[in-house]
Amino acid sequence: MVRVGVIGGGQLARMMIPAAVNLGIDLRVLAEADGMSAQLAATAVGDYHDVDVVLAFAKEVDVVTFDHEHVPQDVLRALVDAGIPVHPGPDALLYAQDKLLMRQKLSDLGLPVPVWARVETEADLQAFLDANGGHAVVKTPRGGYDGKGVRVVSAAHEASDWFTVLAEHGAGDALLVEELVDFRRELAQLSARRPSGELVLWPVVESIQRDGVCAEVIAPAPGFAIRIADVAAQIATDVATGLGVTGVFAVELFETADDRLLVNELAMRPHNSGHWTQDGSTTSQFEQHLRAVLDLPLGATGCTEPHTVMVNILGGPREGALSDRYPGAMSAHPTAKIHNYGKDPRPGRKVGHVNASGTELDVVAYEARAAAAFLQD
Numbered sequence: 001m002v003r004v005g006v007i008g009g010g011q012l013a014r015m016m017i018p019a020a021v022n023l024g025i026d027l028r029v030l031a032e033a034d035g036m037s038a039q040l041a042a043t044a045v046g047d048y049h050d051v052d053v054v055l056a057f058a059k060e061v062d063v064v065t066f067d068h069e070h071v072p073q074d075v076l077r078a079l080v081d082a083g084i085p086v087h088p089g090p091d092a093l094l095y096a097q098d099k100l101l102m103r104q105k106l107s108d109l110g111l112p113v114p115v116w117a118r119v120e121t122e123a124d125l126q127a128f129l130d131a132n133g134g135h136a137v138v139k140t141p142r143g144g145y146d147g148k149g150v151r152v153v154s155a156a157h158e159a160s161d162w163f164t165v166l167a168e169h170g171a172g173d174a175l176l177v178e179e180l181v182d183f184r185r186e187l188a189q190l191s192a193r194r195p196s197g198e199l200v201l202w203p204v205v206e207s208i209q210r211d212g213v214c215a216e217v218i219a220p221a222p223g224f225a226i227r228i229a230d231v232a233a234q235i236a237t238d239v240a241t242g243l244g245v246t247g248v249f250a251v252e253l254f255e256t257a258d259d260r261l262l263v264n265e266l267a268m269r270p271h272n273s274g275h276w277t278q279d280g281s282t283t284s285q286f287e288q289h290l291r292a293v294l295d296l297p298l299g300a301t302g303c304t305e306p307h308t309v310m311v312n313i314l315g316g317p318r319e320g321a322l323s324d325r326y327p328g329a330m331s332a333h334p335t336a337k338i339h340n341y342g343k344d345p346r347p348g349r350k351v352g353h354v355n356a357s358g359t360e361l362d363v364v365a366y367e368a369r370a371a372a373a374f375l376q377d
Contacts, residue, residue, distance in 0.1 A: 001026045004290060005058055007048050008067025009036035011341040011350070012270050012286075015278070017041050019287035025294075029067075030057045037341045038067070051078045058084045065247060065293045066269055069096040070143070087195065087246040087293040088268045095243050096268040099176045100141045109242045111235055112262050114254070115179040122156035122163055128177050129156065135180040138162070150212060152180060181262060183254035187221055188273035189232040190285060192248045193240045194292040202281060202301040204232045207252070207273050213348065216369075217310040219276045220303065222361060231261050239266065248289040250274060272312070272350075277301075279337045279355040280308025305357035307364045311372040313352040316345030318377040322352060329354075329374035336371035351376075 002025055006013040009031025017040055020027035030053075031042040043060075046053035048071050055078060058064050063085040076090035088096075095102040103116045115132060119125045129136055138159045140149035153159055159175065166173045186207045193199045203220035236251050250271035252264040274285035283291075283299030291298055316322050322340050329338065337355045345351055352375065356368035 002294060003028060003061040003063075004293065005030065005061030005064045006038070006041070006067055007054065007057075007064060007071055008032065009038040009042050009045075010067045011037040011343070013038035013041065013067040014341060015270070015275075015339070016286045016290060019284060019290055023287070023290060025290060027290075028057075028061055030054065037343060039342070049075065051075050054079065055082060058082070063087060063293050065289065066093075069093055069268055073097070085293075088249070089244065089246065092243045092245045093268055096266050098141050099139055099265075100174065102266055103176060103178075105243065106239075106263055109238055111238055111242075112260065114181050114262050114264075117177050118174045119177050120166065120174045122160060125153070125159060125163075125175070125177055126156035129154065132179050137178045137180055139176045139178070141174070141176055148212075181254050182257060183262075184257050185221075185255050186264070187224075187232065187253040187255050187261070188217070188271070189236045189251045189253065190248065190271060190274040190277070191236045191240060191251070192285070192288045192292045192298055193246055194298060195246050195295045198298050199237060199240055200288070200298045200301050201233050201236055202274065202277060202285075203303060204229055204253075205273055205276065211348075213312070213314065213350075214272045215312055215314070216365075217273050217276050218361070218365070219280055219308045219310070225259070228255070228259065228261065235261065235263060239263075247292045248274065248285050275339070275353050276308045276310040276355055278339065280304055280357045305364075306359050307361045308355060308357040309361075309365045309368040311354050311368040312350055313354065313372050313375045315347045315349060315376050316343075316351040317375065318345070321345075322375055325375045329371045332374065333367050333371035336367050338371070338375070 006029045009029050013029050014037040027041045028043040029038045029041045030044045044057045054075050079086050095105050106113050117128050135154050138151045188205050188207050190202045205217050205219040206221035208216040248270045250267040254262045270285045277284045282302050340352045343351045354368050354372040356364045358364040
């Protein structure tokens with residue numbers, strides 16, 4: 001039986017388990033702590049920053065992949081040096097780990113990105129603001145997600161605390177600053193590529209954000225022009241080949257008022273924008289990821305229904321477990337599919353999601369939203 005090792009015990013690793021069972025794959029997980037989402041497949045608990053811990057785990061599997069992109073480069077390269085297949089590899093993950101390197105690489109590849117700059121001082125930031133309409137988005141290059149490490153500013157002093165931290169770290173560190181894009185909506189192009197080169201793409205989806213966190217995904221994105229779909233597909237293809245990405249990955253995009261697409265972020269792993277594929281696509285992103293990292297032929301990516309809507313369950317119930325709310329949600333919305341991450345409820349925390357599919361978008365969206373409402377306060 002082939003063995004796939006996943007570093008990280010979060011919900012993405014958890015959602016790989018059913019696909020692994022169906023394919024007869026022995027899925028093993030290196031979790032950060034006991035009791036994490038993927039505890040059903042956790043065969044080891046340890047610090048993914050520790051080379052020895054990761055190597056010991058990896059030597060028991062045939063290929064290593066990830067639940068997140070935070071494994072340090074020295075650990076990743078130690079795996080490669082030990083002859084262990086790693087997908088995606090360190091040369092690709094580098095650009096998902098560092099937003100400054102990502103912006104530079106995408107620019108070098110000629111891909112459309114917001115106007116951006118590397119800034120090391122408040123004076124650098126103020127100069128960018130003065131040249132770009134007085135408003136901008138400042139990001140920490142590493143570690144940010146779900147709106148963390150991102151600020152909209154109109155004066156350089158609004159990021160003074162971040163510059164203080166930079167100064168403490170010494171020369172060479174910087175922040176990323178980008179134009180404040182006037183976008184119509186946010187989109188995502190989910191794709192998968194295997195080491196031998198085969199690449200497949202799912203339909204482009206619309207991602208609805210609230211407070212910097214993905215709240216809903218509509219698949220396919222409604223009212224999407226064929227020309228724009230072709231552009232999104234070409235961007236994803238250029239990202240995959242230009243960066244050498246293997247596995248499932250997502251390109252998050254801004255659709256501007258003048259019908260342009262700009263690359264916002266990259267994710268080199270299964271992604272929140274792809275959770276709809278569990279119930280709305282021929283091949284889920286989790287099965288596809290396992291196929292890709294094992295260099296197996298990739299599955300079809302068409303929709304099983306005209307529309308699927310995914311709604312994140314944020315926070316969960318204030319009292320009791322998520323499963324306590326199942327009877328009400330299931331009775332009122334029997335077509336909705338609930339996905340529970342096995343996490344304790346906490347304000348703003350992603351504890352699960354709901355998918356609904358069907359022929360009428362308004363009906364599908366209502367079913368998904370209403371079912372999710374039963375499961376959170």
